[in-house]
Amino acid sequence: MLKREVGVIGAMFMGLGSIIGxxxxxxxxxxxxxxxxxxxxxxxxxxxxxxxxGLSSAQLAANHPVSGGTYEYGYRWLRPSLGFTxxxxxxCAKSASAATAALGFSGYVLHLLNLNQxxxxxxTAIGIVFVTTLLVLGGIRRSNWVNIVxxxxxxxxxxxxxxxxxxxxxxxxxxxxxxxxVPPAGHSQFAAFLEACALMFVAFTxxxxxxxxxxxxxxxxKAIPRAIIVTLVVSSLLYVAIGFVGVAAVGxxxxxxxxxxxxxxxxxxxxxxxxxxxxxxxxxGAITAxxxxxxxxxxxxxxxxxxxGRRGDFPEIFGRINQxxxxxxxxxxxxxxxxxxxxxxxxxxxTWSFSAFTVLIYYALTNLSAIQLTDEERLYPKFIPxxxxxxCLSLAFWVEPRIWMIGLALIAFGLVIHLVMxxxxxxxxx
Numbered sequence: 001m002l003k004r005e006v007g008v009i010g011a012m013f014m015g016l017g018s019i020i021g022x023x024x025x026x027x028x029x030x031x032x033x034x035x036x037x038x039x040x041x042x043x044x045x046x047x048x049x050x051x052x053x054g055l056s057s058a059q060l061a062a063n064h065p066v067s068g069g070t071y072e073y074g075y076r077w078l079r080p081s082l083g084f085t086x087x088x089x090x091x092c093a094k095s096a097s098a099a100t101a102a103l104g105f106s107g108y109v110l111h112l113l114n115l116n117q118x119x120x121x122x123x124t125a126i127g128i129v130f131v132t133t134l135l136v137l138g139g140i141r142r143s144n145w146v147n148i149v150x151x152x153x154x155x156x157x158x159x160x161x162x163x164x165x166x167x168x169x170x171x172x173x174x175x176x177x178x179x180x181x182v183p184p185a186g187h188s189q190f191a192a193f194l195e196a197c198a199l200m201f202v203a204f205t206x207x208x209x210x211x212x213x214x215x216x217x218x219x220x221x222k223a224i225p226r227a228i229i230v231t232l233v234v235s236s237l238l239y240v241a242i243g244f245v246g247v248a249a250v251g252x253x254x255x256x257x258x259x260x261x262x263x264x265x266x267x268x269x270x271x272x273x274x275x276x277x278x279x280x281x282x283x284x285g286a287i288t289a290x291x292x293x294x295x296x297x298x299x300x301x302x303x304x305x306x307x308x309g310r311r312g313d314f315p316e317i318f319g320r321i322n323q324x325x326x327x328x329x330x331x332x333x334x335x336x337x338x339x340x341x342x343x344x345x346x347x348x349x350x351t352w353s354f355s356a357f358t359v360l361i362y363y364a365l366t367n368l369s370a371i372q373l374t375d376e377e378r379l380y381p382k383f384i385p386x387x388x389x390x391x392c393l394s395l396a397f398w399v400e401p402r403i404w405m406i407g408l409a410l411i412a413f414g415l416v417i418h419l420v421m422x423x424x425x426x427x428x429x430x
Contacts, residue, residue, distance in 0.1 A: 157285020
């Protein structure tokens with residue numbers, strides 16, 4: 001068993017460190033390119049779906065506070081094949097999110113230093129994955145304190161962005177917020193908006209880091225629900241504010257281009273506020289935010305791989321932890337390699353879209369697990385997980401068809417792995 005050494009505040013900062021990062025500094029720009037200024041409304045819809053999911057995750061984690069998240073919940077409240085599918089999807093989805101964070105870190109650093117982005121974007125991303133992997137190998141206590149520092153710097157930077165950009169946003173809002181729905185060519189407004197909702201949903205799912213660290217949280221039945229709820233409220237308000245100021249100040253087209261071409265949208269938007277100091281502060285905040293996302297994702301991903309190794313769904317070596325009982329070192333190293341490999345794609349919209357589909361199916365399984373809770377186990381009304389389930393399934397297939405087809409193929413591949421590992425397990429038991 002891993003040591004319980006994370007309290008409510010630490011757990012909350014773990015969630016904020018995962019949410020307030022790639023979502024606010026990268027994904028709003030991606031969403032703006034899909035549906036125009038309506039990305040602001042998409043943030044609200046995504047936040048509502050995330051809230052239902054967060055409450056489902058909270059009561060599941062409170063009843064079963066172990067590493068692994070929905071992977072463990074699926075085994076306990078559903079069936080082994082669905083539990084494995086949840087773990088497999090989590091690894092796929094969040095590895096893609098982590099790769100997006102690494103590319104985002106690279107984009108902001110290179111833009112700040114005025115270096116050649118086209119040649120250095122991917123190598124810099126891989127380099128930061130290597131550094132954060134080493135940090136996580138150092139143990140959760142050190143990682144937790146570093147995370148609190150990172151989140152504090154990020155919030156300060158976003159505060160500067162909002163205070164400086166609000167007058168510009170108010171001045172330009174009538175021009176940049178109309179028309180409100182601006183879908184790309186060949187897409188309907190409805191389809192584009194729902195795709196943006198799906199893309200923005202991923203930005204809120206960092207609260208899952210709190211649940212996957214359930215084995216390391218002190219008094220999990222009280223601490224986990226509180227940390228998840230506070231994290232979602234704070235991040236939702238912040239996302240709406242940043243989305244409004246960014247789109248209203250410079251327009252959705254500028255924001256989208258700054259995301260896809262430079263991978264540094266908020267920094268390029270801040271350059272229009274007339275304060276070079278604020279532009280640099282935003283860049284530094286973005287850089288620290290990407291570090292926070294990578295840190296928390298590697299922590300969460302490695303804990304799921306740990307749980308899968310313990311159960312025999314992955315090779316037994318993934319279930320090993322160090323002598324101090326603080327780090328599943330094999331799982332951490334494997335996760336770092338996987339994220340670095342995905343960063344080679346070099347396109348944030350592709351990696352983020354893939355993460356959107358797989359994570360929505362993952363949280364559909366989370367809600368399905370929460371529906372099975374008994375009255376004694378349940379902390380919230382039963383309609384909450386039902387709304388979460390409907391929300392996830394309603395959004396999942398609005399991402400690009402090639403993305404969800406790849407996602408379905410990966411689910412099938414994962415089930416083949418599960419079948420092979422199950423047969424090996426039975427042979428070993430004989």
